[in-house]
Amino acid sequence: MRIAIVSDIHGNLDAFEQVLADIDRSNIDEIISLGDNIGYGPQPDEVVEQIQARRIDSVIGNHELAVNHPKYMSWFNPVARQSLEKTIDLLSDRTLAYMAAQKPYLVKHGCRLVHGFPPDSALTYLFQIPVHRIQKEIGRLNEQICFVGHTHMLEMISYDGQTCTRNSIGKGIITL
16 A cells, blocks of 8 residues: 655645646555644635645644644643644634544554654654654554654654664655
């Protein structure tokens, strides 16, 4: 099975449509989003409409979490918070209902999918966590593969039960 993982679309419909066109040319069987489909960009509602139309499963990102639970707005820096407040005005009732139903993680095809840090955080950045805690949390997972968004960086972290290694990865198809 060929799966495309997308993340941090942030309301950028033009970029998302280009990614979808590339995915369509790549014989992908399924698309999954790691959240933050909204925020910053000018077309959050249209992005979510595309996600729904294509039946793309998505976990909740920190931007969706703050829309669903305004107490999380204080987590954002002032510029991001102001942008998110503007984003909220662009969301339809249908999009709000969709986001309210999003889960903090998914398990599909034997993989865990989460926006921030496993097992289910939408807020924690992976790079904020010391290696010993990464090893501890990854070691607890039932799944051997975990996809994480939020960082806006392409990286593969491997853990063999003893050692954790981090490697940057480039664009393209990654075979696991």
